[in-house]
Amino acid sequence: MGGIQCCGWDAADHKDFLRIKTKHKDKFETIAFMTELRRAIATVDEDEIKNHISQFKQMMDLVEKKKSLMA
Secondary structure (H helix, E strand, O other): OOOOOOOOOOOHHHHHHHHHHHHHHOOOOOHHHHHHHHHHHHOOOHHHHHHHHHHHHHHHHHHHHHHHHHH
């Protein structure tokens, strides 16, 4: 499995996640986002996707907090 940067997913799956996230303009809760992600990464279920989204959001919050502390 992937490390911190990939929020526990392998790099290829996380790359697909980021691509689809960008395509859907960070609208994680839409049916279209979830459907496309489940098709792209058939090895994960909806609960795993929701967990990944949560971990990703936490990581992004920490990155933003670090940036503000460095400024």
